[in-house]
Amino acid sequence: GENVEQHPSTLSVQEGDSAVIKCTYSDSASNYFPWYKQELGKRPQLIIDIRSNVGEKKDQRIAVTLNKTAKHFSLHITETQPEDSAVYFCAATSGGSARQLTFGSGTQLTVLP
Amino acid sequence: KAGVTQTPRYLIKTRGQQVTLSCSPISGHRSVSWYQQTPGQGLQFLFEYFSETQRNKGNFPGRFSGRQFSNSRSEMNVSTLELGDSALYLCASSLMAVQETQYFGPGTRLLVL
Numbered sequence: 001g002e003n004v005e006q007h008p009s010t011l012s013v014q015e016g017d018s019a020v021i022k023c024t025y026s027d028s029a030s031n032y033f034p035w036y037k038q039e040l041g042k043r044p045q046l047i048i049d050i051r052s053n054v055g056e057k058k059d060q061r062i063a064v065t066l067n068k069t070a071k072h073f074s075l076h077i078t079e080t081q082p083e084d085s086a087v088y089f090c091a092a093t094s095g096g097s098a099r100q101l102t103f104g105s106g107t108q109l110t111v112l113p
Numbered sequence: 114k115a116g117v118t119q120t121p122r123y124l125i126k127t128r129g130q131q132v133t134l135s136c137s138p139i140s141g142h143r144s145v146s147w148y149q150q151t152p153g154q155g156l157q158f159l160f161e162y163f164s165e166t167q168r169n170k171g172n173f174p175g176r177f178s179g180r181q182f183s184n185s186r187s188e189m190n191v192s193t194l195e196l197g198d199s200a201l202y203l204c205a206s207s208l209m210a211v212q213e214t215q216y217f218g219p220g221t222r223l224l225v226l
Binding site for chain 1: 146148155156157158161163168169171172203210211212214215216217218219220
């Protein structure tokens with residue numbers, strides 16, 4: 001089955017700096033790659049997603065890049081703010097019918113004021 | 114539009130008991146997925162339902178089961194509870210498939226003593 005690896009597990013940045021989180025996946029048939037943000041005690045919320053026919057997608061301070069050949073995708077957050085502090089999860093579709101999301105292990109991002 | 118709701122929010126059970134958790138998806142959403150979230154294992158896929166049919170199942174023992182009703186509401190059941198079943202159980206709904214935006218519920222926190 002699909003295996004999604006996420007790095008780093010913890011990341012501390014100064015407010016205003018950029019943060020990058022990387023994920024690799026194993027199933028070459030995967031075609032959908034969402035990123036979720038989970039604040040402490042809250043539900044995961046989708047922040048951005050990308051499909052396999054697109055190499056990059058941007059939404060204000062957040063961007064995701066996808067390299068299908070290398071089977072890795074990355075989340076980029078620019079001009080970080082304290083409210084960006086949370087756990088971020090990457091995910092990839094898996095399964096023959098692509099009806100299952102496999103999640104990475106999460107990255108605890110801390111933005112220091 | 115109301116979000117995904119889950120009941121109960123908290124539950125304490127003892128080993129050997131069984132438990133039923135409920136999930137009400139966003140109105141119009143027909144796909145419901147269930148996940149188990151633990152500090153050590155992260156977010157793990159349990160199963161996905163669409164139109165009252167289980168379309169995919171994760172690597173969990175048969176003690177974990179679920180069903181979906183005609184109104185898309187879903188339940189999951191865990192029989193013969195073990196200490197290791199203590200976790201946050203999250204459900205997520207999407208319109209038709211997991212490759213679409215999945216909206217998570219607040220989760221049910223289960224503690225097995």
